[in-house]
Amino acid sequence: MAFYTIQILNGLSLAMLLFLIASGLSVIFGLMRIINLAHGSFYLLGGYFGLSVLNQTGNFWLAILVAAAIVAAIGMVLQRVLLERVHGNELGQVLMSFGVLLVISDLALWFWGGLPQTLDRPDFLDGALRFAGLFFPKYRVALIVCGFAVALAIWLIIERTRIGAVIRAGVDDAEMVRAIGFDIKMVFLLVFGAGAALAGAAGVLGGAMLGIYPGADFEVVLQAFAVVVIGGLGSLRGAFVGSLLIGFSDTIGKALLPEFAMFTIFVPMVAMLVIRPEGLFGRA
Amino acid sequence: MSAQAVDVDNVVMQFGGLRAVDGVSLRVGVGERRVLLGPNGAGKTTLFNMIGGQLQPTSGAVRLFGQDVSRQNPYRRAHDGLARTFQITSLFPDMTVGENLHLAVRALSASRFGMIRPASQYPRIAERVADVLAEWRFPAGADTLVSNLSYGDQRKLELAMAVANRPRILLLDEPTSGLSATETESVVGLIKGLPEDVTVIVVEHDMDVAFAVADLFTILHNGRLVTTGTAAEVQANEDIQRIYFGEGE
Amino acid sequence: MREISQMKPSLVAGALAVAAFAAAAALGGLLSSYSTGLLIDCLIFSVLALGLNLLLGQTGLPSLGHAAYFGVGAYTAGLVMLHVSDSFWWGAAAAIATSMAVGAAYGLLALRTSGVYFLIITLALGQITFAIAFSWRSLTGGDDGLRGIGRPDLGLPGLNVDTTAGYYLLALTAAAAALLLMRLIVRSPFGEALRGIHQNSDRMAALGYNVWLYKFLAFVISAGFAGWAGVIFVYYKGFISPEAVGIVVSAEVTLMVIVGGAGTLIGPFLGAFLVVFMSHVVSGYTDRWLTVLGLLYICVMLFAPKGIVTLVGDAWRARRSA
Numbered sequence: 032m033a034f035y036t037i038q039i040l041n042g043l044s045l046a047m048l049l050f051l052i053a054s055g056l057s058v059i060f061g062l063m064r065i066i067n068l069a070h071g072s073f074y075l076l077g078g079y080f081g082l083s084v085l086n087q088t089g090n091f092w093l094a095i096l097v098a099a100a101i102v103a104a105i106g107m108v109l110q111r112v113l114l115e116r117v118h119g120n121e122l123g124q125v126l127m128s129f130g131v132l133l134v135i136s137d138l139a140l141w142f143w144g145g146l147p148q149t150l151d152r153p154d155f156l157d158g159a160l161r162f163a164g165l166f167f168p169k170y171r172v173a174l175i176v177c178g179f180a181v182a183l184a185i186w187l188i189i190e191r192t193r194i195g196a197v198i199r200a201g202v203d204d205a206e207m208v209r210a211i212g213f214d215i216k217m218v219f220l221l222v223f224g225a226g227a228a229l230a231g232a233a234g235v236l237g238g239a240m241l242g243i244y245p246g247a248d249f250e251v252v253l254q255a256f257a258v259v260v261i262g263g264l265g266s267l268r269g270a271f272v273g274s275l276l277i278g279f280s281d282t283i284g285k286a287l288l289p290e291f292a293m294f295t296i297f298v299p300m301v302a303m304l305v306i307r308p309e310g311l312f313g314r315a
Numbered sequence: 316m317s318a319q320a321v322d323v324d325n326v327v328m329q330f331g332g333l334r335a336v337d338g339v340s341l342r343v344g345v346g347e348r349r350v351l352l353g354p355n356g357a358g359k360t361t362l363f364n365m366i367g368g369q370l371q372p373t374s375g376a377v378r379l380f381g382q383d384v385s386r387q388n389p390y391r392r393a394h395d396g397l398a399r400t401f402q403i404t405s406l407f408p409d410m411t412v413g414e415n416l417h418l419a420v421r422a423l424s425a426s427r428f429g430m431i432r433p434a435s436q437y438p439r440i441a442e443r444v445a446d447v448l449a450e451w452r453f454p455a456g457a458d459t460l461v462s463n464l465s466y467g468d469q470r471k472l473e474l475a476m477a478v479a480n481r482p483r484i485l486l487l488d489e490p491t492s493g494l495s496a497t498e499t500e501s502v503v504g505l506i507k508g509l510p511e512d513v514t515v516i517v518v519e520h521d522m523d524v525a526f527a528v529a530d531l532f533t534i535l536h537n538g539r540l541v542t543t544g545t546a547a548e549v550q551a552n553e554d555i556q557r558i559y560f561g562e563g564e
Numbered sequence: 565m566r567e568i569s570q571m572k573p574s575l576v577a578g579a580l581a582v583a584a585f586a587a588a589a590a591l592g593g594l595l596s597s598y599s600t601g602l603l604i605d606c607l608i609f610s611v612l613a614l615g616l617n618l619l620l621g622q623t624g625l626p627s628l629g630h631a632a633y634f635g636v637g638a639y640t641a642g643l644v645m646l647h648v649s650d651s652f653w654w655g656a657a658a659a660i661a662t663s664m665a666v667g668a669a670y671g672l673l674a675l676r677t678s679g680v681y682f683l684i685i686t687l688a689l690g691q692i693t694f695a696i697a698f699s700w701r702s703l704t705g706g707d708d709g710l711r712g713i714g715r716p717d718l719g720l721p722g723l724n725v726d727t728t729a730g731y732y733l734l735a736l737t738a739a740a741a742a743l744l745l746m747r748l749i750v751r752s753p754f755g756e757a758l759r760g761i762h763q764n765s766d767r768m769a770a771l772g773y774n775v776w777l778y779k780f781l782a783f784v785i786s787a788g789f790a791g792w793a794g795v796i797f798v799y800y801k802g803f804i805s806p807e808a809v810g811i812v813v814s815a816e817v818t819l820m821v822i823v824g825g826a827g828t829l830i831g832p833f834l835g836a837f838l839v840v841f842m843s844h845v846v847s848g849y850t851d852r853w854l855t856v857l858g859l860l861y862i863c864v865m866l867f868a869p870k871g872i873v874t875l876v877g878d879a880w881r882a883r884r885s886a
Contacts, residue, residue: 066680116866121680122626123865126822129815130861137854249811253691260684293695297688301673304685308677367770393772405770407763418760421753422772428781429753437753476771 036165038286039279044171044240046278047178051233052251053258053270054185055226061202061265063219065114066121068128071252072135073102073227077234078243079143082150091153095235099228106227107220115219132248140245147244150235174236181229182271189267198222202265254281257300263313272311318381320345320484320514321366326375328361328538335361337538338375345380345483348506348515350525352549353535359518360402362535363486366516367399368392379484394423396483400473400490402518406461412472413457416444419476443479451475467498474505485509487517491524503527585740592732600732602844606837607739608797613820613832614746615789620818621826622750623782624762626683629690630817632670633787635697635809637663637794642710642804643703652716652799660791666693667787671780690814697806709805716799731800738796739833742789747829749785758782762827816857823864825871834872 056070080101081094088094109131117123152170159166189195197218201208209215234243237251258277262269277296284295303310323341327334336358343349351359364370366377368389376385384392407415417434420443421427435441448457453468461469474490487506491499499521506528509515519525525532532549534541542552549555592600612634619625641659648654670689677685697704704710715726724730749755757778760768769775798804807813816839824835842860847853868875 064680066683113862113866117869120865120869121683122620122628122818122822123869125628125683126815126819126861127865130858130865133854133858133861135858137852137858141852256684257688260681260688264680290699293699294692297692297695300688301685301692304681304688305673305676308681308685369766369770388774389766389769390772390774393770399770401767401770405764405767407760407767409763410759414756418756418768419771421757422768426753427757427773430755431748431752433748433751434753434756435751480772 042279042282044174046274047175048237050274052230053255055229056255057259057270059226066125069131071248072132073230074234074251075248077102077231078238081235095232098235099232102231103224103228107224110223147242149242150239152239257296260300261303263310266312269312322378324376326372329373339540346512348529350529350532351518357535358538398477398482399486400477402488404469408462411458412453419479423480447479484514592729597728600728604735606840607735609836610833611739611742612793612817613836615786617821617832618786623758627686628683629686629814631809631813632690632693633663633790634794636666637791638798638804641795642713642798645713650717652718656795659795660788663791664784664788667784671783694810697809711803713802735796825873828873831871831873
């Protein structure tokens with residue numbers, strides 16, 4: 032019983048972390064048709080910037096804010112200066128963003144070193160809650176709550192605000208949004224920045240749970256891609272459901288069949304692509 | 316009763332909430348020349364795509380020479396003797412005129428999977444390509460890249476590729492759209508010059524062209540078949556006047 | 565003697581090719597063992613890039629998991645050497661057959677998708693292969709890989725592949741054979757049909773070509789070339805580990821094809837030589853090779869997305885017509 036409870040908690044917390052990364056990836060794809068492998072670099076950089084801020088100030092919340100802000104700025108520069116130039120060339124985008132990923136991971140290795148590091152959590156989130164004879168790590172519970180809150184906030188922004196309406200229209204037909212007079216390039220830039228900021232914040236939150244280390248960028252972006260493929264490229268709802276599925280399959284798969292740990296992401300991904308390439312909630 | 320060349324039986328094509336073709340039946344006999352008429356959005360190209368195999372009907376059947384091909388791939392239908400042109404010119408832009416024709420002529424030959432002998436060293440295919448080139452005459456020359464060809468010559472090549480393999484059924488989707496008067500005239504001549512046993516279905520907007528190439532006309536409107544008749548019947552029918560020729564004219 | 569200009573162009577090209585091969589072969593005897601080894605690396609990746617080019621350049625299918633077939637070939641040849649026979653021919657035959665079989669299985673799955681989904685599924689299949697190489701310890705040795713694979717016996721008297729210079733001759737011949745075979749394929753009706761599919765697959769289908777089957781065959785043949793590259797790789801290095809199967813290699817081969825010029829025969833060789841040489845030279849000066857490699861990806865996509873061969877060809881034509 033305790034085993035399953037803790038696995039469910041682990042699965043949920045991983046799912047929420049994945050959602051923070053995959054939601055941006057998915058909306059960015061839906062809007063701009065960009066396949067951005069460097070989204071993993073946003074996570075990595077978020078974690079490392081957060082680490083540096085935390086080491087200087089000891090303030091976890093400031094670390095999240097600063098990391099998200101810096102990563103958002105880097106993301107926007109990347110979108111404007113590089114990715115926009117290869118618009119419409121899918122392989123070109125993948126390879127260019129892979130190049131960006133290589134540069135950032137190499138520079139991060141140079142700057143922050145190769146050892147795995149953990150971000151210190153705020154004191155009040157250390158330890159565990161006791162409930163019904165079971166222990167629940169506070170940090171994971173908080174992460175789950177935070178993930179649900181962010182999901183709700185994104186949903187409200189996209190469904191209930193004017194900018195959200197423009198984004199939804201842009202996912203359907205970017206030309207149309209341009210035609211009715213919106214500065215679609217500005218919308219692209221803002222959404223890309225927001226997606227990067229979420230991934231950067233996820234780097235801090237994830238770094239305090241899983242640690243931050245060279246290679247985390249690639250690991251995370253592949254997981255996020257699995258989420259997006261399963262949920263459907265461009266679908267926010269898909270990103271949420273996909274995060275839950277991958278979060279659980281990864282956690283439970285690794286716990287029950289550790290020898291197959293490396294297959295828990297890619298096998299579901301390939302299966303979905305073969306059976307239904309557009310994903311659970313994507314459009315054909 | 317001998318089988319029709321093309322027998323479209325109550326086909327429906329549904330795209331999401333839109334019924335592009337809504338229960339159309341059409342029978343075209345061997346050697347017949349038929350023109351499909353109708354305003355934009357009437358479902359003509361969708362119907363063409365179901366006959367050609369680019370689309371599979373939501374319901375209903377398509378038969379060629381009595382054989383049900385509704386679920387067959389386009390390439391299988393080509394081997395059954397069907398060829399077509401596309402409304403939007405559909406060629407191989409980075410290849411020469413000669414290479415385009417090579418691909419067309421080879422499509423039905425057993426050598427199309429050959430992996431060792433160079434493509435240029437198949438005398439019978441080269442011969443047929445030379446014949447087509449001589450018959451159709453491209454002033455720019457066989458070695459011109461298709462992307463450098465004039466629009467009129469691109470339309471002509473589109474047609475030449477469709478007839479290169481002597482099809483039994485030929486679907487022509489707006490073969491004269493965008494052509495000059497002289498070019499249109501030559502295309503009309505080419506269609507009329509096709510062997511008599513070739514079944515030809517044409518989507519055409521230009522009424523002069525339509526009346527010149529066909530004897531029977533089928534009118535589509537809003538995805539439904541309105542009527543089929545001769546030139547005189549079509550011109551006399553008031554519904555058709557209203558739908559197709561418009562009140563304003 | 566007749567003037568060269570009066571000879572048939574194909575004869576001239578043939579004579580030039582033989583001369584180039586002879587010169588390249590002679591080079592092996594002149595260079596240091598280090599430089600010769602570098603050339604062997606270049607040749608191996610040239611063959612791998614040549615295979616990928618059939619899919620990416622010729623057919624327009626951007627496979628992002630090509631290291632998988634390279635790895636399958638290398639592991640198979642290594643396993644044959646360790647457990648079955650030291651004959652080069654047995655190892656090579658088994659490796660190419662296995663690569664093509666895996667290519668066929670993956671091709672069946674991957675060709676259910678198109679466009680961006682094809683990119684993603686080939687990447688995912690590549691990572692699954694990586695995971696198999698990593699996890700199936702009893703067969704593959706896990707993350708240690710297979711070690712202690714000796715040089716093979718070619719059964720040809722006079723050719724000793726135990727020395728670097730001798731192995732260089734083998735690698736050169738293997739690459740030349742691959743190039744000749746690929747030249748036949750791309751000039752054949754099959755190759756011409758692949759180009760047609762790249763440019764307009766709907767029209768190809770309407771003309772009567774079974775587009776799916778062509779793509780599938782291209783996928784399998786391409787995997788066979790990658791397997792052949794894997795054979796030359798594993799017998800040279802003497803080991804193979806999961807790293808050679810992963811996305812980093814797959815992406816690098818894709819970069820080689822693109823930087824050289826996708827859809828050309830010589831482009832993959834140029835690209836492979838450029839990237840392999842750069843990695844050796846840059847690594848000699850700085851630890852930041854990955855940064856340089858990343859910048860290379862970025863610059864190629866920005867400034868030469870059609871590759872060097874196309875770039876030079878365009879400039880040449882522009883000068884001639886000016």
